Amino acid sequence: MLSYQAKTFSTLKNLKGITDLEIDEHLKLYTGYINNSNKLIELLNDKIAKNDFEGPQFSELVRRIGFEFNGLRLHELYFENLNGQGGDENKAPKLKKLIEKNFGPASAETSSFESFKDYFLKVAAMRGTGWTLLCQNCDNENLSVHWVNDHENGHVAGFEPIVVMDCWEHAWTAYLKPTERAKYIEDFWNNIDWKVCEERLA
Ligand SMILES: [Fe+2]
Structure with a gap:
Protein backbone atom coordinates (compact mmCIF):
# COMPACT_ATOMS: atom_id res chain seq x y z
CA MET A 1 0.00 0.00 0.00
CA ASN A 81 -17.22 21.62 -0.63
CA LEU A 82 -16.72 24.77 1.50
CA ASN A 83 -16.31 28.16 -0.14
CA GLY A 84 -16.97 31.67 1.17
CA GLN A 85 -18.45 32.43 -2.25
CA GLY A 86 -20.75 29.41 -1.94
CA GLY A 87 -24.29 29.02 -0.68
CA ASP A 88 -26.17 29.35 -3.99
CA GLU A 89 -27.59 26.05 -5.23
CA ASN A 90 -28.63 27.77 -8.48
CA LYS A 91 -24.99 27.60 -9.54
CA ALA A 92 -25.45 23.81 -9.81
CA PRO A 93 -28.61 23.41 -11.92
CA LYS A 94 -28.06 19.73 -12.74
CA LEU A 95 -27.66 18.81 -9.06
CA LYS A 96 -30.56 21.02 -8.00
CA LYS A 97 -32.83 19.37 -10.57
CA LEU A 98 -31.80 15.90 -9.40
CA ILE A 99 -32.44 16.87 -5.75
CA GLU A 100 -35.90 18.17 -6.69
CA LYS A 101 -36.63 14.89 -8.47
CA ASN A 102 -35.53 12.80 -5.48
CA PHE A 103 -37.04 14.75 -2.62
CA GLY A 104 -40.66 14.89 -3.57
CA PRO A 105 -42.97 17.17 -5.49
CA ALA A 106 -43.17 20.82 -4.60
CA SER A 107 -46.14 21.72 -2.43
CA ALA A 108 -47.82 25.09 -2.18
CA GLU A 109 -45.75 25.90 0.91
CA THR A 110 -42.39 24.29 0.21
CA SER A 111 -40.40 23.52 -2.92
CA SER A 112 -38.85 20.07 -3.12
CA PHE A 113 -35.40 21.66 -2.76
CA GLU A 114 -36.56 23.19 0.51
CA SER A 115 -37.89 19.77 1.57
CA PHE A 116 -34.43 18.32 0.94
CA LYS A 117 -32.79 21.17 2.86
CA ASP A 118 -35.12 20.71 5.83
CA TYR A 119 -34.41 16.96 5.94
CA PHE A 120 -30.64 17.27 5.46
CA LEU A 121 -30.45 19.83 8.28
CA LYS A 122 -32.65 17.70 10.56
CA VAL A 123 -30.18 14.84 10.11
CA ALA A 124 -27.28 17.24 10.75
CA ALA A 125 -28.91 18.34 14.00
CA MET A 126 -29.16 14.80 15.40
CA ARG A 127 -27.32 14.24 18.65
CA GLY A 128 -24.08 12.37 18.17
CA THR A 129 -20.69 12.49 16.52
CA GLY A 130 -20.35 11.83 12.83
CA TRP A 131 -21.18 13.08 9.35
CA THR A 132 -24.24 14.05 7.34
CA LEU A 133 -23.98 13.07 3.68
CA LEU A 134 -26.05 13.54 0.56
CA CYS A 135 -25.07 10.51 -1.51
CA GLN A 136 -25.68 9.21 -5.01
CA ASN A 137 -26.36 5.55 -5.62
CA CYS A 138 -23.99 4.72 -8.49
CA ASP A 139 -26.29 1.91 -9.60
CA ASN A 140 -29.37 4.02 -10.37
CA GLU A 141 -28.13 7.63 -9.82
CA ASN A 142 -30.73 8.27 -7.08
CA LEU A 143 -29.88 10.63 -4.21
CA SER A 144 -30.40 10.00 -0.49
CA VAL A 145 -29.27 11.47 2.84
CA HIS A 146 -27.25 9.38 5.30
CA TRP A 147 -25.76 9.68 8.77
CA VAL A 148 -22.31 8.19 9.39
CA ASN A 149 -21.28 7.47 12.99
CA ASP A 150 -17.66 8.41 13.74
CA HIS A 151 -16.13 8.15 10.24
CA GLU A 152 -16.92 4.62 9.15
CA ASN A 153 -20.28 3.34 10.35
CA GLY A 154 -23.25 3.97 8.09
CA HIS A 155 -21.71 4.20 4.61
CA VAL A 156 -23.70 2.39 1.92
CA ALA A 157 -21.75 0.27 -0.57
CA GLY A 158 -21.62 1.90 -3.99
CA PHE A 159 -22.95 5.27 -2.79
CA GLU A 160 -20.80 8.31 -3.60
CA PRO A 161 -20.79 11.32 -1.22
CA ILE A 162 -22.05 14.45 -2.99
CA VAL A 163 -22.52 16.93 -0.11
CA VAL A 164 -20.34 16.24 2.94
CA MET A 165 -20.90 17.88 6.34
CA ASP A 166 -18.69 17.30 9.36
CA CYS A 167 -20.93 16.95 12.44
CA TRP A 168 -18.19 16.36 15.01
CA GLU A 169 -18.13 19.10 17.64
CA HIS A 170 -14.58 20.04 16.67
CA ALA A 171 -16.08 21.48 13.46
CA TRP A 172 -17.44 24.46 15.45
CA THR A 173 -15.95 24.55 18.95
CA ALA A 174 -12.97 26.72 17.96
CA TYR A 175 -15.44 29.59 17.29
CA LEU A 176 -18.72 28.57 18.96
CA LYS A 177 -19.82 26.97 22.20
CA PRO A 178 -20.51 23.20 22.16
CA THR A 179 -24.23 24.00 22.54
CA GLU A 180 -24.26 26.21 19.42
CA ARG A 181 -24.54 23.41 16.87
CA ALA A 182 -27.52 25.15 15.20
CA LYS A 183 -25.37 28.20 14.34
CA TYR A 184 -22.69 25.96 12.82
CA ILE A 185 -25.32 24.14 10.75
CA GLU A 186 -26.50 27.51 9.39
CA ASP A 187 -22.90 28.55 8.65
CA PHE A 188 -22.13 25.27 6.88
CA TRP A 189 -25.19 25.63 4.68
CA ASN A 190 -24.24 29.19 3.70
CA ASN A 191 -20.78 28.04 2.54
CA ILE A 192 -21.66 24.98 0.45
CA ASP A 193 -19.90 25.09 -2.91
CA TRP A 194 -22.73 23.57 -4.93
CA LYS A 195 -20.68 23.60 -8.13
CA VAL A 196 -18.06 21.35 -6.52
CA CYS A 197 -20.83 19.05 -5.27
CA GLU A 198 -22.38 18.90 -8.73
CA GLU A 199 -19.07 17.83 -10.24
CA ARG A 200 -19.17 14.74 -8.00
CA LEU A 201 -22.29 13.41 -9.71
CA ALA A 202 -21.95 10.32 -11.89
FE1 LIG B 1 -13.59 17.15 11.38
Whole structure:
Protein backbone atom coordinates (compact mmCIF):
# COMPACT_ATOMS: atom_id res chain seq x y z
CA MET A 1 0.00 0.00 0.00
CA LEU A 2 1.14 3.51 -0.82
CA SER A 3 1.18 6.45 1.61
CA TYR A 4 -0.89 9.63 1.52
CA GLN A 5 0.10 13.27 1.35
CA ALA A 6 -1.99 16.07 2.85
CA LYS A 7 -3.82 18.16 0.26
CA THR A 8 -4.03 21.93 0.27
CA PHE A 9 -7.41 23.65 0.03
CA SER A 10 -7.64 26.98 -1.72
CA THR A 11 -11.15 28.15 -0.73
CA LEU A 12 -11.12 27.82 3.05
CA LYS A 13 -10.25 31.39 4.07
CA ASN A 14 -12.91 34.05 4.66
CA LEU A 15 -15.82 31.65 4.99
CA LYS A 16 -19.17 33.02 6.13
CA GLY A 17 -19.38 32.55 9.89
CA ILE A 18 -16.78 29.78 10.18
CA THR A 19 -13.58 31.53 11.28
CA ASP A 20 -10.05 31.09 9.93
CA LEU A 21 -9.03 29.92 13.42
CA GLU A 22 -11.66 27.15 13.24
CA ILE A 23 -10.34 26.06 9.85
CA ASP A 24 -6.71 26.15 11.05
CA GLU A 25 -7.57 23.89 14.00
CA HIS A 26 -9.60 21.59 11.75
CA LEU A 27 -6.75 21.25 9.26
CA LYS A 28 -4.48 20.16 12.12
CA LEU A 29 -6.93 17.35 12.89
CA TYR A 30 -6.99 16.41 9.19
CA THR A 31 -3.19 16.15 9.27
CA GLY A 32 -3.59 13.70 12.14
CA TYR A 33 -5.70 11.44 9.91
CA ILE A 34 -3.03 11.59 7.20
CA ASN A 35 -0.30 10.70 9.72
CA ASN A 36 -2.29 7.87 11.29
CA SER A 37 -3.30 6.44 7.91
CA ASN A 38 0.34 6.43 6.84
CA LYS A 39 1.36 4.80 10.12
CA LEU A 40 -1.22 2.05 9.52
CA ILE A 41 0.04 1.57 5.97
CA GLU A 42 3.63 1.34 7.25
CA LEU A 43 2.72 -1.22 9.92
CA LEU A 44 0.64 -3.32 7.52
CA ASN A 45 3.32 -3.22 4.81
CA ASP A 46 5.72 -4.54 7.43
CA LYS A 47 3.28 -7.35 8.31
CA ILE A 48 2.93 -8.24 4.62
CA ALA A 49 6.71 -8.24 4.12
CA LYS A 50 7.15 -10.57 7.10
CA ASN A 51 4.16 -12.76 6.21
CA ASP A 52 2.93 -12.07 9.74
CA PHE A 53 -0.87 -12.33 9.80
CA GLU A 54 -1.42 -14.07 13.12
CA GLY A 55 -2.98 -12.63 16.25
CA PRO A 56 -4.94 -9.55 17.23
CA GLN A 57 -2.25 -7.04 16.23
CA PHE A 58 -2.82 -7.79 12.55
CA SER A 59 -6.62 -7.84 12.70
CA GLU A 60 -6.82 -4.63 14.74
CA LEU A 61 -4.58 -2.84 12.26
CA VAL A 62 -6.88 -3.91 9.42
CA ARG A 63 -10.01 -2.87 11.37
CA ARG A 64 -8.54 0.54 12.18
CA ILE A 65 -8.24 1.39 8.48
CA GLY A 66 -11.98 2.12 8.29
CA PHE A 67 -11.69 4.83 10.94
CA GLU A 68 -8.52 6.55 9.76
CA PHE A 69 -9.04 6.30 5.98
CA ASN A 70 -12.64 7.52 6.17
CA GLY A 71 -11.58 10.31 8.52
CA LEU A 72 -8.96 11.36 5.99
CA ARG A 73 -11.18 11.21 2.92
CA LEU A 74 -14.35 12.69 4.46
CA HIS A 75 -12.37 15.70 5.66
CA GLU A 76 -11.02 16.25 2.12
CA LEU A 77 -14.50 16.09 0.66
CA TYR A 78 -15.77 18.42 3.41
CA PHE A 79 -13.06 21.05 2.93
CA GLU A 80 -13.49 20.88 -0.84
CA ASN A 81 -17.22 21.62 -0.63
CA LEU A 82 -16.72 24.77 1.50
CA ASN A 83 -16.31 28.16 -0.14
CA GLY A 84 -16.97 31.67 1.17
CA GLN A 85 -18.45 32.43 -2.25
CA GLY A 86 -20.75 29.41 -1.94
CA GLY A 87 -24.29 29.02 -0.68
CA ASP A 88 -26.17 29.35 -3.99
CA GLU A 89 -27.59 26.05 -5.23
CA ASN A 90 -28.63 27.77 -8.48
CA LYS A 91 -24.99 27.60 -9.54
CA ALA A 92 -25.45 23.81 -9.81
CA PRO A 93 -28.61 23.41 -11.92
CA LYS A 94 -28.06 19.73 -12.74
CA LEU A 95 -27.66 18.81 -9.06
CA LYS A 96 -30.56 21.02 -8.00
CA LYS A 97 -32.83 19.37 -10.57
CA LEU A 98 -31.80 15.90 -9.40
CA ILE A 99 -32.44 16.87 -5.75
CA GLU A 100 -35.90 18.17 -6.69
CA LYS A 101 -36.63 14.89 -8.47
CA ASN A 102 -35.53 12.80 -5.48
CA PHE A 103 -37.04 14.75 -2.62
CA GLY A 104 -40.66 14.89 -3.57
CA PRO A 105 -42.97 17.17 -5.49
CA ALA A 106 -43.17 20.82 -4.60
CA SER A 107 -46.14 21.72 -2.43
CA ALA A 108 -47.82 25.09 -2.18
CA GLU A 109 -45.75 25.90 0.91
CA THR A 110 -42.39 24.29 0.21
CA SER A 111 -40.40 23.52 -2.92
CA SER A 112 -38.85 20.07 -3.12
CA PHE A 113 -35.40 21.66 -2.76
CA GLU A 114 -36.56 23.19 0.51
CA SER A 115 -37.89 19.77 1.57
CA PHE A 116 -34.43 18.32 0.94
CA LYS A 117 -32.79 21.17 2.86
CA ASP A 118 -35.12 20.71 5.83
CA TYR A 119 -34.41 16.96 5.94
CA PHE A 120 -30.64 17.27 5.46
CA LEU A 121 -30.45 19.83 8.28
CA LYS A 122 -32.65 17.70 10.56
CA VAL A 123 -30.18 14.84 10.11
CA ALA A 124 -27.28 17.24 10.75
CA ALA A 125 -28.91 18.34 14.00
CA MET A 126 -29.16 14.80 15.40
CA ARG A 127 -27.32 14.24 18.65
CA GLY A 128 -24.08 12.37 18.17
CA THR A 129 -20.69 12.49 16.52
CA GLY A 130 -20.35 11.83 12.83
CA TRP A 131 -21.18 13.08 9.35
CA THR A 132 -24.24 14.05 7.34
CA LEU A 133 -23.98 13.07 3.68
CA LEU A 134 -26.05 13.54 0.56
CA CYS A 135 -25.07 10.51 -1.51
CA GLN A 136 -25.68 9.21 -5.01
CA ASN A 137 -26.36 5.55 -5.62
CA CYS A 138 -23.99 4.72 -8.49
CA ASP A 139 -26.29 1.91 -9.60
CA ASN A 140 -29.37 4.02 -10.37
CA GLU A 141 -28.13 7.63 -9.82
CA ASN A 142 -30.73 8.27 -7.08
CA LEU A 143 -29.88 10.63 -4.21
CA SER A 144 -30.40 10.00 -0.49
CA VAL A 145 -29.27 11.47 2.84
CA HIS A 146 -27.25 9.38 5.30
CA TRP A 147 -25.76 9.68 8.77
CA VAL A 148 -22.31 8.19 9.39
CA ASN A 149 -21.28 7.47 12.99
CA ASP A 150 -17.66 8.41 13.74
CA HIS A 151 -16.13 8.15 10.24
CA GLU A 152 -16.92 4.62 9.15
CA ASN A 153 -20.28 3.34 10.35
CA GLY A 154 -23.25 3.97 8.09
CA HIS A 155 -21.71 4.20 4.61
CA VAL A 156 -23.70 2.39 1.92
CA ALA A 157 -21.75 0.27 -0.57
CA GLY A 158 -21.62 1.90 -3.99
CA PHE A 159 -22.95 5.27 -2.79
CA GLU A 160 -20.80 8.31 -3.60
CA PRO A 161 -20.79 11.32 -1.22
CA ILE A 162 -22.05 14.45 -2.99
CA VAL A 163 -22.52 16.93 -0.11
CA VAL A 164 -20.34 16.24 2.94
CA MET A 165 -20.90 17.88 6.34
CA ASP A 166 -18.69 17.30 9.36
CA CYS A 167 -20.93 16.95 12.44
CA TRP A 168 -18.19 16.36 15.01
CA GLU A 169 -18.13 19.10 17.64
CA HIS A 170 -14.58 20.04 16.67
CA ALA A 171 -16.08 21.48 13.46
CA TRP A 172 -17.44 24.46 15.45
CA THR A 173 -15.95 24.55 18.95
CA ALA A 174 -12.97 26.72 17.96
CA TYR A 175 -15.44 29.59 17.29
CA LEU A 176 -18.72 28.57 18.96
CA LYS A 177 -19.82 26.97 22.20
CA PRO A 178 -20.51 23.20 22.16
CA THR A 179 -24.23 24.00 22.54
CA GLU A 180 -24.26 26.21 19.42
CA ARG A 181 -24.54 23.41 16.87
CA ALA A 182 -27.52 25.15 15.20
CA LYS A 183 -25.37 28.20 14.34
CA TYR A 184 -22.69 25.96 12.82
CA ILE A 185 -25.32 24.14 10.75
CA GLU A 186 -26.50 27.51 9.39
CA ASP A 187 -22.90 28.55 8.65
CA PHE A 188 -22.13 25.27 6.88
CA TRP A 189 -25.19 25.63 4.68
CA ASN A 190 -24.24 29.19 3.70
CA ASN A 191 -20.78 28.04 2.54
CA ILE A 192 -21.66 24.98 0.45
CA ASP A 193 -19.90 25.09 -2.91
CA TRP A 194 -22.73 23.57 -4.93
CA LYS A 195 -20.68 23.60 -8.13
CA VAL A 196 -18.06 21.35 -6.52
CA CYS A 197 -20.83 19.05 -5.27
CA GLU A 198 -22.38 18.90 -8.73
CA GLU A 199 -19.07 17.83 -10.24
CA ARG A 200 -19.17 14.74 -8.00
CA LEU A 201 -22.29 13.41 -9.71
CA ALA A 202 -21.95 10.32 -11.89
FE1 LIG B 1 -13.59 17.15 11.38
